[in-house]
Amino acid sequence: MKTYKNPDKSEWPKLLLRPTQTFEVVEPVVAEIFEKVQDEGDKTLRTYTQKFDGVDILNFKVSEQEIFEAIDLVSEDLKQAISMAKSNVEKFHSAQKTAIIELETMPGVSCWQEKRPIQKVGLYIPGGTAPLFSTILMLAVPAKIAGCEEIVLCTPPNGEGEIHPAILYTAQLCGVTQILKVGGIQAIAGMTFGTESIPKVYKIFGPGNQYVTVAKQLATKYGVAIDMPAGPSELLVAADDTANAAFVASDLLSQAEHGMDSQVVLVSTSERLLEAVTKEIGLQLEELPRKEIAKKAIKNSRFILVENNQVAVDIINEYGPEHYIVCVADEDFYVQNTINAGSVFIGNYTPESAGDYASGTNHTLPTNGYAKQYSGVNLDSFMKSMTFQKISKEGILGIGKAVELMAEAEGLQAHKNAVTLRLNSLKN
Structure with missing residues (x-):
């Protein structure tokens, strides 16, 4: 796990690349x-x-x-x-x-x-x-x-x-x-x-x-x-000195054990917290049955030290994480200003594992930055919205002239005729 200290914004695109083939x-x-x-x-x-x-x-x-x-x-x-x-x-x-x-x-x-x-x-x-x-x-x-x-x-x-x-x-x-x-x-x-x-x-x-x-x-x-x-699973954790380093390490490892191409990222304003999490990862990793997988995933991962909360949120929005854990003092700032994330987990006692299994939210989420334009799976994912309309005689008399004028302006005479015939039928 490599640590990047206050990286310049020009470095962010390369820093936030996923470990997947194109x-x-x-x-x-x-x-x-x-x-x-x-x-x-x-x-x-x-x-x-x-x-x-x-x-x-x-x-x-x-x-x-x-x-x-x-x-x-x-x-x-x-x-x-x-x-x-x-x-x-x-x-x-x-x-x-x-x-x-x-x-x-x-x-x-x-x-x-x-x-x-x-x-x-x-x-x-x-x-x-x-x-x-x-x-x-x-x-x-x-x-x-x-x-x-x-x-x-x-x-x-x-x-x-x-x-x-x-x-x-x-x-x-x-x-x-x-x-x-x-x-x-x-x-x-x-x-x-x-x-x-x-x-x-x-x-x-x-x-x-x-x-x-x-x-x-x-x-x-x-x-x-x-x-x-x-695609391959990913997690970003935002944490500061109020976070429990052991908890943060366990969350990072929980995603790293998914697969060798998984990626975990820790963004923090605290260098002390980064050091404590690094130590905890070393301790916890050795106890995992899937430690060889987790070790390889950790190589794809990043620790990023930033100077303030605003920079942290900017990096998070640029990354657009699938899973996103917030363990900071000013959690409202992070939650309200994060616009690109699949599913958000707030506080020291909200492990990402809870959402994976049993809290009720869906764990099928956009990865690889697609959280910028896709939602996670929800009920609407399995449905289609259909529109219906019914127009009465009063309605066609009220809307008909506008439709005729617009159809004629677009050069679609058959569209106009479909209305004109109905309007003429009501004059008789």
Whole structure:
């Protein structure tokens, strides 16, 4: 973890770079797999599952028997923890429902907006070095609340061709309609085009590595929507002398253990705090089962010493962190002036882990600076807003002349005629 002391603003872009390959480097690999999946379907899925996951899969669909067996393998304590987390996620996302917006813009002209669910959604759940069953809560729960009819889940199998029991248990608990043993680029391609096993969906959700992220971006070229570009995990902590150095170190390590391409950043006005956190990271790191992964992620990370709170907030907004922890004396200043962040955690007793699992907010968030223009997943992510209007005889008499004049000015005579015919019918 390298420390940068009061870096000049001209250095910020280089300092805040993420440790990921560019789209241009990854895209040719992704495009090749997409083309093959589109042409050969399940055959290509099997080829790349063997290549990347080291296992031959004959049937990608998880059977009911496999789900029943998985339920028995999950401990009661874990089931209760998942149940509590599910309840909190349901509460928070149910509260995001909005009423129909209805308005008469002028006499006889009624307009309203309603939200309708996306019928078919695909959920990508990373497996790899950590089976992220918590992500199922974050995606399947709001999908069910929204009313999505088909909820298709893809996740990579292990070397024995199996899915982690907690993933299967959580998926059935949350109402997933179909579970498939396929991961990586090929899973995203399968949900994009549809194969013999994987249904084609209208929108794809879920985090993944940089290859999955680019695959989701490529899917949009084929008419499939995505939640956001969500790649390797990242965390920025803003802390000063009021922060608990041990807590800060634990938060940084909690993200670093996600993967070697994760990134953590600490921004502080206190050199003493930076030194204390450095010492704590060294102590805590040695106790982690995933310390080798965390060590490599730490190499991608930054400590940044700044002269005042304003500079700190400016750097934070420039970075646009996925996860953002605020442990400072003047937390209101940081919270009110931060405009680019996926999810914010405030105070010494609000670990980012709480949002990852059980507080109720969603942990599927924009990474790689996309927090500057994307929101995290929420209930609206699984819905579309549709507008409606109904115009009475009184309404068309009131609005008709304006429409005629505007259509004529744009040279669209048929548009004008559609109104003129109706106005003339009312004169008879």
